[in-house]
Amino acid sequence: MTEAAQPLIRAEGLYYTYVGGTREPVAALRGIDLCLLPGEYVAIVGANGSGKSTLLRHLNALLLPTSGQVWVYYWNTRDAAHLRSIRSTVGMVFQVPDAQIVASTVEEDVAFGPENLGVPCSELRSRVQEALDCVGLGGLEQRASHLLSAGQKQRLAIAAALAMRPRCILLDEATALLDPLGRSQVLSTMQTLSRQGLAVVTVTHDMLEAALAQRVIVLHEGQIALQGDPHSVFSQEALLLELGLEVPAPTHMAHALARRVPAFSGLPLTVSELVQAVASALPSDRRLPQCRTVS
Amino acid sequence: MTKASTLIRVRDLEHTYLLGTPLEVKSLHGVSLDVSAGSTVGIVGPTGSGKSTLLQHLNGLFRPQKGEVHVLGASLSDPAVNLREIRRRVGLVFQNPEDQLFEQFAGDDAAFGPRALGLSQDEVRARVRWAMEAVGLPFEYKDRLTAELSQGERRRLALAGVLALQPQVLVLDEPTAGLDPQGRHNLLHRLASWAAQGSRAIVLATHNMEDIARLATYLYVMVRGRIVLHGPPREVFQNADVLLENALAEPVAVQVMQQLRQRGFPVRTDVLTPDEALQQIEALFDV
Numbered sequence: 220m221t222e223a224a225q226p227l228i229r230a231e232g233l234y235y236t237y238v239g240g241t242r243e244p245v246a247a248l249r250g251i252d253l254c255l256l257p258g259e260y261v262a263i264v265g266a267n268g269s270g271k272s273t274l275l276r277h278l279n280a281l282l283l284p285t286s287g288q289v290w291v292y293y294w295n296t297r298d299a300a301h302l303r304s305i306r307s308t309v310g311m312v313f314q315v316p317d318a319q320i321v322a323s324t325v326e327e328d329v330a331f332g333p334e335n336l337g338v339p340c341s342e343l344r345s346r347v348q349e350a351l352d353c354v355g356l357g358g359l360e361q362r363a364s365h366l367l368s369a370g371q372k373q374r375l376a377i378a379a380a381l382a383m384r385p386r387c388i389l390l391d392e393a394t395a396l397l398d399p400l401g402r403s404q405v406l407s408t409m410q411t412l413s414r415q416g417l418a419v420v421t422v423t424h425d426m427l428e429a430a431l432a433q434r435v436i437v438l439h440e441g442q443i444a445l446q447g448d449p450h451s452v453f454s455q456e457a458l459l460l461e462l463g464l465e466v467p468a469p470t471h472m473a474h475a476l477a478r479r480v481p482a483f484s485g486l487p488l489t490v491s492e493l494v495q496a497v498a499s500a501l502p503s504d505r506r507l508p509q510c511r512t513v514s
Numbered sequence: 515m516t517k518a519s520t521l522i523r524v525r526d527l528e529h530t531y532l533l534g535t536p537l538e539v540k541s542l543h544g545v546s547l548d549v550s551a552g553s554t555v556g557i558v559g560p561t562g563s564g565k566s567t568l569l570q571h572l573n574g575l576f577r578p579q580k581g582e583v584h585v586l587g588a589s590l591s592d593p594a595v596n597l598r599e600i601r602r603r604v605g606l607v608f609q610n611p612e613d614q615l616f617e618q619f620a621g622d623d624a625a626f627g628p629r630a631l632g633l634s635q636d637e638v639r640a641r642v643r644w645a646m647e648a649v650g651l652p653f654e655y656k657d658r659l660t661a662e663l664s665q666g667e668r669r670r671l672a673l674a675g676v677l678a679l680q681p682q683v684l685v686l687d688e689p690t691a692g693l694d695p696q697g698r699h700n701l702l703h704r705l706a707s708w709a710a711q712g713s714r715a716i717v718l719a720t721h722n723m724e725d726i727a728r729l730a731t732y733l734y735v736m737v738r739g740r741i742v743l744h745g746p747p748r749e750v751f752q753n754a755d756v757l758l759e760n761a762l763a764e765p766v767a768v769q770v771m772q773q774l775r776q777r778g779f780p781v782r783t784d785v786l787t788p789d790e791a792l793q794q795i796e797a798l799f800d801v
Binding site: 245267268269272369370392399400401402424426460465469471472475476479482483490491493494501 | 561762769
């Protein structure tokens with residue numbers, strides 16, 4: 220195996236079963252094999268109860284497998300001696316913005332993690348600055364963290380994870396409670412991180428959001444039902460519906476259009492891709508006359 | 515006088531947090547809103563626009579500091595008003611209601627409200643069965659541990675607990691956040707059919723414009739404690755500039771039609787759902 224292909228996180232034969240009081244044990248994960256490469260951008264989708272969050276929590280040792288193994292680099296998550304290394308290599312951001320902010324100002328919140336690792340003051344400053352710049356919160360160092368918008372709070376939570384200099388960020392429905400602007404800010408932050416070589420794993424119910432990733436993993440009843448690049452996954456609308464999911468709305472519209480309009484083809488994932496596909500399938504005399512003269 | 519069909523009427527409502535202290539923050543600046551029977555009223559607005567503050571006035575968690583709130587014929591400014599009765603008839607479901615489940619077994623959680631009303635065992639059972647089925651939870655789930663339900667199931671259970679009180683108005687804060695697509699569609703569908711019966715109404719605050727497009731019959735856009743736009747969603751979504759200025763966005767179907775229009779195609783932009791948009795696009799090909 221070459222150095223470049225060395226996986227960042229590897230799960231083999233991962234089973235997770237918990238015993239819920241009076242009832243039979245529940246098998247949340249049933250034989251997951253997963254390999255995450257450095258810098259990969261992965262979206263995990265699946266119906267409620269399919270095991271998405273449970274899987275995510277295994278990737279930084281918040282949960283340990285009932286059977287099977289998870290490694291971060293060469294550290295087995297079962298080995299408590301490596302817990303610190305694992306957690307600082309793989310950071311996590313949760314759904315509720317307010318629940319993950321620990322300090323009263325933006326810079327103190329970002330400094331909290333590395334400060335507790337004993338990072339010296341001068342380096343602490345540069346780490347905080349770097350992390351805030353990366354998520355677009357540079358300039359708000361002294362701002363009271365409770366006065367930030369929800370989108371800014373989520374980006375602050377990402378910055379706090381970044382200050383630990385991780386190689387991977389896990390996001391558990393981190394955009395679910397945000398307004399459209401906050402969502403697009405967090406999504407573009409994820410894309411920036413990915414471009415800078417950080418691995419990003421995001422759990423989401425929003426298929427438009429999943430379509431931004433390089434790889435989409437579809438979970439169903441604790442197993443991987445389907446995975447691949449967004450185009451190949453979202454070309455399978457019938458299967459996804461069966462699994463309680465959907466394709467992005469523009470993709471759904473394109474599928475419906477292709478069934479009824481022979482001239483139309485293509486598999487757009489976004490609004491602008493759909494508009495482009497429609498426009499190029501239409502003869503130009505369909506446009507309004509006054510617009511033709513303008514263009 | 516409140517018209518018979520108006521269930522909730524809010525006029526010039528103002529609210530200031532920490533009123534009378536140096537730290538006071540004005541959250542509502544004269545908000546007016548009507549909820550009539552049979553309607554689903556959507557409220558959208560960026561984070562911090564005052565939506566939750568407004569919602570908490572609708573079942574008397576807050577009394578009006580200034581302005582009027584009339585709920586089911588009662589003025590909430592009236593000190594003699596029975597707030598317990600108001601809260602029974604106006605069910606408020608907060609964001610992430612699954613965090614508020616507290617019973618060990620699912621059925622007990624849904625039954626908590628009806629039991630507190632002193633209903634008979636049979637009546638409680640009938641109401642819990644109806645409420646659980648209304649949100650799409652099999653009645654057998656009553657014997658499951660709340661802690662082992664999935665997030666979507668817990669969400670629906672929390673909603674069932676409020677429905678079991680048989681409120682006349684349901685006030686929901688982000689009801690579909692965190693639900694999978696099918697769970698979302700099911701819940702919206704069930705809410706729509708619930709609202710269509712009797713003299714009921716839903717008030718729905720959300721960031722999800724697709725939910726609004728599917729469910730809302732009337733829409734208010736709230737920004738910094740003021741209503742900046744209101745009307746049927748079809749009309750409100752035509753104001754792309756106001757929405758974008760305020761951290762909001764139109765539903766996907768509207769975005770598609772607007773972009774086609776910008777490219778010079780003669781399509782209408784007052785669509786709500788992908789199906790409506792598709793009809794317009796197919797017409798382009800059929801000509």
